[in-house]
Amino acid sequence: MTAAHDMLFRTLADPTRRAIFERLCRQGEQTVGALTAEAGVSQPAVSKHLGLLKEAGLVRDRHEGRQTHYSAQLGALAPLMDWTREMAGFWESRFDDLEDLLKRMDQ
Amino acid sequence: MTAAHDMLFRTLADPTRRAIFERLCRQGEQTVGALTAEAGVSQPAVSKHLGLLKEAGLVRDRHEGRQTHYSAQLGALAPLMDWTREMAGFWESRFDDLEDLLKRMDQ
DNA sequence: TCAATCAATAGCCAACGGGTTATTGATTGG
DNA sequence: CCAATCAATAACCCGTTGGCTATTGATTGA
Numbered sequence: 481m482t483a484a485h486d487m488l489f490r491t492l493a494d495p496t497r498r499a500i501f502e503r504l505c506r507q508g509e510q511t512v513g514a515l516t517a518e519a520g521v522s523q524p525a526v527s528k529h530l531g532l533l534k535e536a537g538l539v540r541d542r543h544e545g546r547q548t549h550y551s552a553q554l555g556a557l558a559p560l561m562d563w564t565r566e567m568a569g570f571w572e573s574r575f576d577d578l579e580d581l582l583k584r585m586d587q
Numbered sequence: 588m589t590a591a592h593d594m595l596f597r598t599l600a601d602p603t604r605r606a607i608f609e610r611l612c613r614q615g616e617q618t619v620g621a622l623t624a625e626a627g628v629s630q631p632a633v634s635k636h637l638g639l640l641k642e643a644g645l646v647r648d649r650h651e652g653r654q655t656h657y658s659a660q661l662g663a664l665a666p667l668m669d670w671t672r673e674m675a676g677f678w679e680s681r682f683d684d685l686e687d688l689l690k691r692m693d694q
Numbered sequence: 695t696c697a698a699t700c701a702a703t704a705g706c707c708a709a710c711g712g713g714t715t716a717t718t719g720a721t722t723g724g
Numbered sequence: 725c726c727a728a729t730c731a732a733t734a735a736c737c738c739g740t741t742g743g744c745t746a747t748t749g750a751t752t753g754a
Contacts, residue, residue, distance in 0.1 A: 486602050493600040494712075495593050505677045512731055525713060527732055546721040546730045554675055561671050564664050570612045601742075619701055632743060634702055653700050653751040 484559050491536040492560075496521055497529040501538055504552040511547045591666050598643040599667075603628055604636040608645055611659040618654045 492498050500515055512530065516523045530550055533539040537556040542549045599605050607622055619637065623630045637657055640646040644663040649656045 482602065482606075485605070486600075489596055489600040489605065493593075493596040495589065496712080498592070498596065499589075502674065505674045513729095516731095521712085522714065523731070524715085524733080528712075531732085543731095546719095548731060552674075557671055557674060561668070564668050564671070567609065567612045567659075567664060568661055574615050603742080620699095623701095628742085629744065630701070631703080631745085635742080638702085650701095653749095655701060 485563055487536045488538075488556070488560050491532055491538060494529070496525070497533060500526065500529055501533055501552060504539060504550060505554070509542070509549045509551040511549055513547065515550070592670055594643045595645075595663070595667050598639055598645060601636070603632070604640060607633065607636055608640055608659060611646060611657060612661070616649070616656045616658040618656055620654065622657070 492501065496519060500519060503515065503518065504510060512523065512526060515530070516526045519526050519529075530539060530541070533550075534541060538553055539550045540553055542551070599608065603626060607626060610622065610625065611617060619630065619633060622637070623633045626633050626636075637646060637648070640657075641648060645660055646657045647660050649658070
């Protein structure tokens, strides 16, 4: 439960890694070479990041000859959206409670 | 721009720290002592986490006598929601492009 | 006033994470 | 078939981070 959030937050916390993911979101499927050209770090570093993104379910890979194509898996962001909404929800419900209280005090 | 996302993701990536924030969301304002009782780590550790959460704008503190009360600042989650939505948006727009392409090919 | 309580800070340490270069494995083109 | 290209893995380094204990500062209650 919280372990999934862990992986998501931790995976997206690194700027280099998040930039790779963003690029895949914006521009669709990319090869490791193409990603490396823009990443500002070495190819092994990019591969490592892609490995972690894949473990987190944020990307898919597709092998074609000697190159590997990666693409974003947007569905993996759902738990993150849910979590954020949940936190906001708690806040609102506490606010509603306060409103109720004030209303009752008003009478 | 991305620096704000950095701070948010990085701050929420640690499970102990995120648990503290979740607790503040669920149950509202809490003292450091109350948070420490549940956190499973020492009071200094909790204080350090609260310091980082505060730096990230995720919590506010209020001093009352010798105790400090912390509360969640939900507004700080907005960039996170926006980012997630943006990523999802890129995905959809690429999907729309594909649909358009297929439609045009169909004619 | 003095002891006790609460939270923050200091100082330290071990583990982890992200980077590098070097290498391997697999695939392709000449 | 051999050289070159692409991506993954190995081995290592170093900075960061999260934890701890000890201490300090401030506030309270007796």
